[in-house]
Amino acid sequence: MSGSDIRAVSLALSGANIESFNTNGQVAVTGRGREITQEDIDRVHEAARAVSISMDREILHVIPRSYTVDDQKGIRNPLHMTGVRLECGVHIITGSVSTVQNMFKCVTRAGYKVERSYLGILGCARTVLTNDERDLGCLLIDLGGGTTDFMIFSESEPVFTSAIPAGGSQITGDISIMLSIPVDAAEHLKRDSGAAWTDAIDPDEMVIVPGFGAREPVELERRKLVSIIQPRVEEIFEMVNERIEKNGLKELVKAGVILTGGASLIPHIDDCARSVFGVPVRIGSPATVQGLDPAYHSPAFSAAVGIALLEAERAGFTAEPGPRKRQKKSRQGSFSLVKWIKEKFF
Ligand SMILES: Nc1ncnc2c1ncn2[C@@H]1O[C@H](COP(=O)(O)OP(=O)(O)O)[C@@H](O)[C@H]1O
Ligand SMILES: [Mg+2]
Known part of the structure; x- marks a missing residue:
């Protein structure tokens, strides 16, 4: 659309192979x-990432959570403080070596150079979470095609990252099987008439199930379609809920659940999530990012927009006021971040 020639990309990774753990490192000042x-x-970060992980896994991100200087805990930025011992608690995210390599190979073969990779949900977090949600503690769920990634934030930083191997494609698959229609027709039906909460649907409302081959189009109660979608969405949310409860993390989700990703566009998916998690739920999208073309306001773009923002910040540009107010100082003064992104990406 921009007419610019894109050669290098920042890759968003996601998937069921993602795992995480928390650890810490210590150095003498x-x-x-x-x-x-x-x-x-830098040395304490290096010390923290010196953990043994199995040969088939690689570290994707080491995210500092907080620092301890001597016995003083909970420090966010220890630079210029005085002490003898510096400790850093980190959240480490790992992925399967072969899965990550295959992703790189795909993109490289398509003719692009992978400059950096990020876990997609970190991009989503950058785009949709407010500082209050991150501080208080929340659960971010990225509902994609084949996977549902999720992350718990507490005291501003991630404490748990995981994924479920099911997403929007499984919902489409269910519709295709239950209604005996081709997958692309099921996908259209899901997008045009789907919903994730039967109680919200008028029992008299009808939809047209497209015909194909010798089969004529038929009318179907919309509620019937929704009763195919709702159980699958519930199942995905229940798997997420079980995993965070099993890890004793549910109580950290004080500010509620934020849904994003393409499959969060299913109407009433927030009602479904509310019933499973029992906490407030909202849909997060890039619409809050100032200056962004409305074509990219869909939650399906949360990860991509966030990664563009993270890359821009890495390059030293300050963001214009968005949902996240705490920003790094710009090295380039008043250069517009949005302008830079538009030039570089769109
Ligand atoms: N309007 C919509 N209504 C329902 N589902 C949608 C809609 N738009 C996209 N999806 C679903 O979102 C999923 C893709 O999500 P996306 O975040 O774009 O993918 P991924 O992150 O896995 O690359 C697909 O399963 C697609 O069917
Ligand atoms: Mg996505």
Whole structure:
């Protein structure tokens, strides 16, 4: 659309092979006067990532959660503080080596250079979560095609990342099988007339199930269609809920659940999520990102928009006020982030 020639990409990874754990690293502060320098911080990050993981897995992200200087805990930024011992608690996300390699291969073969990779849901988090939600604690769910990724934030940073191998494609598959129609017709029906909460649907409302081959189009109660979708969506949410309860993390979800990703466009999916999780639920989309073309306001673009923002911040550009207010200082003064993204990506 932009007419620009794109060669290098930042890749969004997702999938059932994603796992996470929390650990910490410790170093002695070596700087003059025991003042913590950036070098000490880099070293403590290195120390924290020196964990043994199995040969078939690789570390995708090491996210610092908080620092301890001597006995003072819960420090967000220890730079220039004085101390003898610096400790850092980190959240580590790993993926399967072969799955990640195959993703890289796909994109490389399509003629692009993979410059960096991110877990897609980190992009979603950057796009849709408010500072209050991150501080208080929330559950972010990215409902994609083949996978549903989710992440729990507490005290601003991720504490748990995982994924379920089911998403919108399974819903389409169910419709195709139950109504004996081709997959692409099922996909259309889902997008045009689907919903995830039967109680919200007028019992008299009818939809047309498209015909194919010798089969004529037929009328169907919309509620029947919805009663195919709802159980699958419920099942996905129940799997997520079970996993966070099993890990004793449910109580961290104080600010509620935020749904995003293409499959969060199914009407009333928030009602379904509310009934499973028993907490407030909202849909998150890039619509809150200022200056973004409305064509990209769909929740299906949350990950891509977020990764563009993360890349821009990495390059040193300050974001215009968006949902996330805490921003890094720009090295380039007033250069517009949105302008930069538009030039680079769209
Ligand atoms: N309007 C819509 N209504 C219902 N489902 C939708 C809609 N738009 C996209 N989807 C579903 O979203 C899924 C893809 O989500 P997306 O986040 O784009 O994919 P991924 O992150 O897996 O690449 C598909 O299963 C698709 O059917
Ligand atoms: Mg997605």
